[in-house]
Amino acid sequence: MTDAEVTTLTSRAVVTSLPTEHGTFRMLGYDGAGGLGHVALVLGDVAGGTLDEPAPLVRVHSECLTGDALGSRRCDCGEQLDAALREISREGRGVLVYMRGHEGRGIGLLAKLHAYALQDSGVDTVDANLRLGYPADARDYADAAAILRDLGASRIRLLSSNPDKAERLTELGIEVVARQSLPVADRPENAFYLTTKRLRMRHDTVPATDTWTELTAGRVPARAAGTDAVLLDRYGPLVATGARLTIAQLGQSADGFIAARTGDAEFVTGPEDREHLHRLRALVDAVVVGAATVVADDPRLTVRDVPGRSPVRVVLDPRGRIPADSRLLREADAPTLWCVAEGTAVPTGLAAHVEAVRLMAGPDGFEPAEVLAEMHRRGLGRVLVEGGGRTVSAFLAGGLLDRLFLTTAPVLIGDGVPGIRFTGSDRLADALSAPVRRFLLGPDICTEFDLTAVRAA
Template identity: 55%
Template sequence: MTSTRTPTGSERLVAGPVSSLPTEHGMFAIRSFTLDTVTHAVMMMGDPAGCDSPLVRVHSECLTGDALGSHRCDCGDQLGAALAAIASEGHGMLVYMAEHEGRGIGLAAKLQAYALQDEGMDTVSANRALGLPDDSRDYTAAAAILRELGCPRIRLLTSNPSKQHALEELGVEVVSRVRLPVADRPENSAYLTSKRLRMNHDAPPETDTEESSAQLPGVDADIYAALAANEEVVAQLAQSQDGFIATRTGDACFVSGSTDRTHLHRIRAHVAAVLVGAQTVIADDPQLTVRAVPGADPVRFVLDPHARVPVTSTVLSTGPTPTVWMIGAEATPRANVGDHVRVVRLPPAASPQDIIAVIRGQVAGSILVEGGGRTVSSFLAAGALDRLFLTTAPVFIGDGVPGIRFHGSEVMAQALRTPFRRFELGEDMCTEYLLSRASVAHSQPSPNM
């Protein structure tokens, strides 16, 4: 056995002897590497060190998926696909990381999280309900192993950008991220969608805009193109059948289904700016990026007149997506926000039209007003919206955080009525309200309008 020092010099990486491992994908060499009393396994084929940037899979231990054949996750499928990809290329390695079970929370906690997911939570909410982090994996040993084996420059087999960033911070050069050809299963589709929406995992590849739109049956093809080609102000909100966007505790994960959330990400991908109010950031800590579909992130605008949003929130602490923090003239912004954040002062008692003018001074293109209910309602009541996508989910919440609410008319004859289109998004029903002449002119007529 051999040993080398890790980057800190505090512990020693102990390598075991090399032995052969015949598999259905071909003959691999296998050996152990131990760091801090934790032993990991490495499977190699060919001469990875002789390649400029070999294929490498850093695979997290998953008893249920890898050994027991569970379809709740895609770990077993990813493991098999990674070995097949390495065998096809003839050179590469798989680093099997011990004690990464359940994204680092351990087997017992992972099974507790499974029980909460059976009750309706997604994978992120379940971890948080247990007081556990979304992802606590440490890749120090993986980086040390790659350096020891002469592979400091790799092509990483993963759909997880965070894994790439973690390895890069440890000195490994990731020249590209290679997505494995693993299809979602019915049993894990919701789980994988949650990781894409809430943990920034890569979406399955799509070839072009037409194909992307075609994957949402019933949605008129002109919708996204109109947002990209013009300068509209559009709002999107998903609420329950009885008009709430979250429970009384603020839990909004998720009111609508994955198809509606894909629709939201397509809107984000076709606008220049996305606006949310301070309460939405405080309650939901959204990323406001494009993850479920291909496309560029819009500039994030946070409407926060009293500078209440904590600097630890994702939008203020995590780049590189440009973010504009819109605060009142008398508000004092906290220090230590990310370099991607620009602070802009709002005029006193800023109206929705004033806020739009501020955004127009920063970016050109369509603007998405994404939330929350009070912000969307104020823009609707002020006549500042060109379109409103209002999705109704087949669920009754009873009471909670309200969706669309504003001071309305006293008689039905004066109630707000506009041209509209409706389309189904999975189990949900989305109504697109065309609130301005411009939005009608930008839209192709359809039987539902």
């Protein structure tokens, strides 16, 4: 098929916008698919591109009513769709082409349901299609290639576990410079379906690796099962962001306090949340706390509950008020940066693992942006802001957080040390809002705020 033939298969019909939980995309409608039409969701400038510029992320997604709209777990289509939008949003540049007419790998909705009925009796997805008189895969990607050409995205990084899709697009003149799988976990309900795709349709296989080991090494496995699937789903997106990431974690009571009025904070949340905190520490280069946290809790800030390397410990202490016998200054479990203001006296003869770092301080202490810049200058790109409430709030108010993990325990303190506090808005309609995920940590509920989406919007 020639380039001219590809570009005449479909044409752009309308351009609008679509706000989603992953940000606001430019949405383009195209004719095709027998009048059903296709849709492209575009973020950033995806046209052109050179060998010196990364090709845009592209997901060519086949329509799946049961998975995309109804949340079916017989397949992984809905989760792949969500993961693709999330990856494109994180990168800030890419395309999702939603292909109508691809239901059931191109055989149509009702035929797919007939195939489901055969699968209920133990027939795999390939043989079900063949028994009904259809090809194993009847999809055509000519319209997808034409849409990408219209967008100027003829050189792409394809989000797919299917090598056939990359080969078909290549035949249609789209240069697939890389193909990467999306971090979506297998489920018991779709394990047979996914195994069939890997064994009979050449889809990427799941490497026999330990998921947590891979994550702490900075790699995101394509698949995981059992408890590893939970780890992949919860922490895979953090690893996938790359070398720069700023997150915060805070545990508080249901009425918003991180400690009692005496400062006692042991323990507001339960052991499952502490394990979660240690996993976050293992995934970052540095962990940041304020002096008040050190004075009140004398923390170690190490990884003890899970396998992994302890991060560099950073104490924000403009006036040099943490005790000289603090664990962070005495115990050489990890390198420690003691950040003090210019002119603040520090003891002589600090332990070898401790470095006094001089930063400019204002009336309210250090500027969070300057702290973060200092970390980056030292090659500490992945940073966890752990406490206390004022420190986390300052980074949040400064618009510096990519993620905020806020764990709420089922306890009422009544009065004490507050958690998140910042200058808010006069109207609820203007309150800070972001896409969230929630998961249970024993009796506690952790809410993950994706603040990158707020900045992208």
